[in-house]
Amino acid sequence: DSHIQYERVGADVTMKCGSMDWDAAVTWTANGTDIDESHLNGSYLILKNVDLSQSGQYSCYEGSSWHLKYQTYLRVGTPPKEPVLMCRSNNYPKGFYCSWHLPTPTYIPNSFNISVIHGTKDMVCEKDAIPKNRCHIRYIQLFSTVKYKVTLTVTNALGKNFTTLTFDEFAIVKPDPPESVVAKPVPNNPRRLEVSWQNPSSWPDPESFPLKFFLRYRPLILDQWQHVELSDGTSHTITDAYAGKEYIIQVAAKDNDIGTWSDWSVAVHATPWTEEPKHLTTEAQITETTSASTSSFMAPPTTKICDKGAVVGSGAVAVCWTAGLVVAAYSVLFI
Amino acid sequence: STGDSWGIFTFLCAALCNLPALPALNCSEELGAGQSIQQTYDLTRYLEHQLRTLAGTYLNYLGPPFNEPDFNPPRLARVERVPSATVDLDLWRGLTDNARLAANYRAYSRLLCYLRVLDGQVGTAELRHRLAHFCASLQGLVLSIGGVMSSLGYPLPTGPAGPPAPPGAPVAPNDFLKKMDDFWLLKELQTWLWRSAKDFNRLKKKVPPAVVTLRLEARGF
Numbered sequence: 001d002s003h004i005q006y007e008r009v010g011a012d013v014t015m016k017c018g019s020m021d022w023d024a025a026v027t028w029t030a031n032g033t034d035i036d037e038s039h040l041n042g043s044y045l046i047l048k049n050v051d052l053s054q055s056g057q058y059s060c061y062e063g064s065s066w067h068l069k070y071q072t073y074l075r076v077g078t079p080p081k082e083p084v085l086m087c088r089s090n091n092y093p094k095g096f097y098c099s100w101h102l103p104t105p106t107y108i109p110n111s112f113n114i115s116v117i118h119g120t121k122d123m124v125c126e127k128d129a130i131p132k133n134r135c136h137i138r139y140i141q142l143f144s145t146v147k148y149k150v151t152l153t154v155t156n157a158l159g160k161n162f163t164t165l166t167f168d169e170f171a172i173v174k175p176d177p178p179e180s181v182v183a184k185p186v187p188n189n190p191r192r193l194e195v196s197w198q199n200p201s202s203w204p205d206p207e208s209f210p211l212k213f214f215l216r217y218r219p220l221i222l223d224q225w226q227h228v229e230l231s232d233g234t235s236h237t238i239t240d241a242y243a244g245k246e247y248i249i250q251v252a253a254k255d256n257d258i259g260t261w262s263d264w265s266v267a268v269h270a271t272p273w274t275e276e277p278k279h280l281t282t283e284a285q286i287t288e289t290t291s292a293s294t295s296s297f298m299a300p301p302t303t304k305i306c307d308k309g310a311v312v313g314s315g316a317v318a319v320c321w322t323a324g325l326v327v328a329a330y331s332v333l334f335i
Numbered sequence: 336s337t338g339d340s341w342g343i344f345t346f347l348c349a350a351l352c353n354l355p356a357l358p359a360l361n362c363s364e365e366l367g368a369g370q371s372i373q374q375t376y377d378l379t380r381y382l383e384h385q386l387r388t389l390a391g392t393y394l395n396y397l398g399p400p401f402n403e404p405d406f407n408p409p410r411l412a413r414v415e416r417v418p419s420a421t422v423d424l425d426l427w428r429g430l431t432d433n434a435r436l437a438a439n440y441r442a443y444s445r446l447l448c449y450l451r452v453l454d455g456q457v458g459t460a461e462l463r464h465r466l467a468h469f470c471a472s473l474q475g476l477v478l479s480i481g482g483v484m485s486s487l488g489y490p491l492p493t494g495p496a497g498p499p500a501p502p503g504a505p506v507a508p509n510d511f512l513k514k515m516d517d518f519w520l521l522k523e524l525q526t527w528l529w530r531s532a533k534d535f536n537r538l539k540k541k542v543p544p545a546v547v548t549l550r551l552e553a554r555g556f
Contacts, residue, residue, distance in 0.1 A: 093424060119410060142427055143420040143530040145522045147407050166407055170529055208428075208537045257380065257532040 004073045006108055006157035007050055015045040017060035018070035025063030031056040050076050052107055077108030079159025085152045087165055089173045090202050090262075092209060092255060095138040096172055098125060098165075100152050110156045119146040144169050173259025175211060176200035178234070178251045183270035190243040193217075193270050196235035197251050200262070214252045214261060219245040220269075231256070246271045369542045371486060375479040376535035382472055383528040389465050390521045396462055397514045411515065417449060417523045418442040420530040432541060433489045435534050439527075440480045441492050446524050447473045453517065483538075 007013050017026045022042040028035040039046055047054060060070040081103050089096035098114060114135055116123040125135035148169070153162040178197040186192040195215060199206045213234070216225040219242050230236055241247060250264040394402040418441065430438070447470060454466040481491055 139424055141421050142424045143422060143526050143533075145419065145421060145519070145526045146410060149407070166405060207540060209533065210536060256536065257383075258529055 004075060006075050006077060008158055009051060009076055009078055010049055013045075013047040013050055013074070014041075015047070015058060015060070015072065015074075016070070017043045017045075020060070020062070020069055026069065027061045027063065027066075029059045029061070030054075032059075047074075050074075052076050055107075075108050077106045077156070077158060078104070080106050080110055080154040080156055080161045082161050082163050083112075083152050083154045085150065085163050085165050087148075087150055087167065087172050089169075089259070090176045090200070091204050092173045092175075092259070093139055093142050094204050095136060097128070097134055097136040098150055098152070099131070099134040100154075101133055102154065106156055106158070108156050108158065110154050113153045113155070115151045115153075117149045117151075118144070123148075125150075139169070142169070170258040173255050175253045175255065175259075175262045176202045177262045177265040178213065178253050179265070181249070181251050181265045181268050183247070183249045183268045185270060185273040186237070187273050190272050190274055191239060191241050193238040193241050193247060193249070193272055194235065195238065195249055195251070195268075197265065198234060200253060203253075210256050211253045212256050214254070215249065216251075216264070217241075217247050217249040219247050221245065241272045243272060244274045369539075371479060371483045372535055372538050372542055375476065375483055376532065376539065378472070378476045378479055379528050379531040379535065382469070382476060383525070383532070385469055385472060386521070386525055386528060389469050390525065392462060392465055393517070393521060396459065397517060401514060401518050406518075408515065408518070410519070411512075417516075417520050418445050418527075419523055420526040422530075432487065432538060433484075435538065436480060436484050436487075436489060437492045439531055439534055440477065440484065442527050443473060443477045443480065444492075446520070446527065447477060449520055450524075453520070487542075 005013075005015075015028075017024065017028075020026060020043050022044065024043045026040075026043045028040065028045045035045065043060075045058065045060070055074055055076045058072050058074055059068060061067060062069050083100050083102055085098060085100045087096055087098040098116075100112065100114075102110065112133065114125050116125050116137060123137055125137050128134040128136060147166050150165045150167075151162060152164075153160060177200060179200055181195065181197040183193050183195045186194050195217075197213070199211055203209070203211060210232075212232075213230045215228045215230065215236055217238055218225045226240075228236060228238075238247075238249075247270055248267050249270065250267050252261045252264050254261045391402075400406045420442065450466065450470050450473065454463060454470060484491055
C-alpha cells in the first residue's frame with residue numbers, strides 16, 4: 001500500500017502503519033534508513049515540526065517478519081502564496097498573452113487555471129507549450145471600451161490562492177525591444193555613429209500600427225545617458241559623440257499612440273572613426289588611401305528627417321524641401 | 336413626464352447639432368489631403384490628451400464610484416445611443432478610406448452633440464469651462480475630418496447628428512443611470528480618439544501621392 005502524502009512545513013505529522021494495531025511491533029524507515037524508536041508512539045511514527053529535508057519515502061515493516069505493511073511518500077511543502085500575473089500585448093492588434101509565476105516555491109506540484117472575461121463573455125486563453133505558465137488570446141474585436149478581467153488560480157494539495165488583473169485593451173500594449181541593433185562608425189567623421197535597427201519581429205503590422213523609438217547612448221566612461229526620441233524611421237546618426245571613445249547604445253520601441261515603452265534592446269558598442277596615425281606600416285596607408293578616395297563620392301550628410309519617406313506635415317516637409325534645395329544648389333556648383 | 340424630457344432632449348440635440356456640415360466645404364480648398372490627414376491625426380492626439388484632464392474632473396464631479404480607478408461596470412442593456420468605436424478586427428482592416436472617414440465623422444458629430452447637452456447640465460463653472468473648450472476642439476476635429484473627405488472627393492455623411500433612439504425611449508429615469516450614461520459617453524469618446532489615431536495612420540499611408548504634390552506646389556515650395 002503506497003501513496004503520496006503532502007504536509008505543510010512546520011506541521012506535526014503522525015503516520016500510521018496501515019492497518020496495524022497501535023501496540024504492534026514495527027520498524028519505520030526513512031529512505032531505507034531505520035528511524036530511531038524515540039520518534040515512535042506505539043506503532044505510529046511522529047514527526048514534529050517537519051521541514052523540507054524530511055521529504056522522502058517512509059516505510060513501515062512488521063517487527064519480526066519484516067513484511068512491508070505500509071509505504072508512503074512524504075512531500076513537505078507550503079500552500080501557494082498569491083501568484084504574480086502579468087498580461088501584455090506585444091503583438092497588437094493580434095491579441096495579448098498572460099504569464100505568471102509564484103513568488104516563492106511551494107516544493108510540491110501546483111496546477112494553474114486561468115480565466116479571461118471580457119464584459120459578459122468568457123474567452124479561452126490558449127496555453128503555450130513553451131514557455132510554461134503562459135497563455136495567449138486573440139482579439140476578436142478591436143477598440144473595446146469594456147475591460148478584460150483575468151483571474152489566475154493556483155492550487156496544490158495544501159491550499160489555493162488567486163489573483164486578478166483588470167485592464168483596458170490599450171493599457172497593456174508594450175512591444176518587444178527593437179531587434180538587430182547595429183552601430184557603426186562613419187568614415188571620416190570622428191564625432192558620428194550611425195545606428196540602425198529593426199522593428200521587433202513580434203509586432204505584426206508596423207504599417208498600420210507604426211512604432212516610435214527612443215535611443216539612448218553614452219560613452220562607457222560616463223554614467224549619464226543621452227536620449228533621442230524618433231517618431232519615424234529605424235535609423236539615426238549620432239553627431240555629438242566624443243572622438244575616440246567607445247559608446248554603448250540601446251533602443252526602445254513604443255506604439256506611436258498607445259501603451260508603454262518596450263524594455264531596452266540588447267546593448268551595442270561602437271567607437272567613432274578615428275584617423276590612423278601616418279607613421280604606421282604600409283598596410284595602414286593603403287587602407288587610408290582607399291577610404292580617402294571613396295569619401296569624395298559621398299554626398300554631404302543630410303538631416304535624417306528626409307531620408308525615410310518624408311512625414312506628411314507642413315513642418316517636416318518645409319525642412320525637407322529646404323535641405324533638398326541646399327543639396328541641389330551644392331551639387332549644381334560641383335558639375 | 337419622461338415623454339416631455341425626451342422631447343426636450345431631441346430638440347436640444349437637433350438645435351445644437353446642425354453646425355458641422357457647412358463650414359467644412361470652405362476649409363477644404365485650402366488644405367491638401369495629405370496635410371489635413373496629418374493635422375486631423377494631430378488633433379486626435381491633442382484631444383485625447385485634453386480628454387484625460389476633462390474626464391478626471393468630470394468623474395470627480397460625478398463622485399464615487401465613477402471616479403474610482405477600478406470601476407468596471409457592466410454595460411447595461413439600454414438603447415445604444417452613443418456610437419461605439421468597437422469593431423471586428425478584420426472588418427476594420429477592410430474598411431475603404433471613405434467608410435473609415437465617414438465612421439469617424441459620424442461618431443464625432445454625435446459625440447459632440449451629446450457633450451453639448453452635457454455642457455448645458457453641469458453645475459460647476461470650472462467644468463462648464465473645460466467642457467466648452469473641449470467641445471470647441473472637438474468641433475474642430477469634425478471640421479477637419481470633413482475637410483479631408485471633401486478634398487478626397489467623398490460626400491459628407493448626411494442624416495441626423497442627433498440620437499437615433501426610437502421616440503418614446505426615456506432619458507435615464509434616475510440620477511444614477513444618468514451618471515452611468517455620462518461615464519460611458521466619456522469612455523466611448525476616449526476609445527474613439529484612440530481608434531482615430533489608428534484610422535488616420537492607415538489613411539496617411541494610403542493618400543495618393545499625386546494629391547500631396549499638387550497641393551505643395553500650389554503653396555509655392
